[in-house]
Amino acid sequence: MDISSLPHLENLLRTRSIRSVLRSTDLAQVGDFLTNYIYTIMRIGIKGKAGSIHVWDQSLASAARDSGLRRYFGSRAQKDTLADGVEALIAFTYLREVYTLEEMVGILSDWISPEDFISRSAEITACGSAFENLIRKILARSTDLFTDL
Secondary structure (H helix, E strand, O other): OOHHHOHHHHHHHOOOOHHHHHHOHHHHHHHHHHHHHHHHHHHHHHOOOOOOOOOOHHHHHHHHHHHOHHHHOOOOOOHHHHHHHHHHHHHHHHHOOOOOHHHHHHHHHHOOOHHHHOOHHHHHHHHHHHHHHHHHHHHHHOOOOOOOO
């Protein structure tokens, strides 16, 4: 995607600081939509489970902690801040073409099994693990984009 066609986000998408990405409320708003979209596509289209889902902040915060992303936030960052940061990273990943939406759906799908839909708590935990894996893959593929990784 030609980021110059997104003038409001252009400077942010050119940043070399992961901390700037994680703190961006604009990217978090875009990422909120994309995060819910990729999870819903995986849940319905691949796993055959009805209903769209708003991905739980608890799952995203857990993913941030378990993936090592937590270290880029302030020490007092709460669950909602961590979740917003993950969503911002997903938006950045998509807009900078690090991963396509289809690739992100596939990564999530690899980490979710039919047993994970037995209960809400099992799905929340599995969702966190799936997003943890996605974050790890994003960070591994983004080493040349950020100077503070």
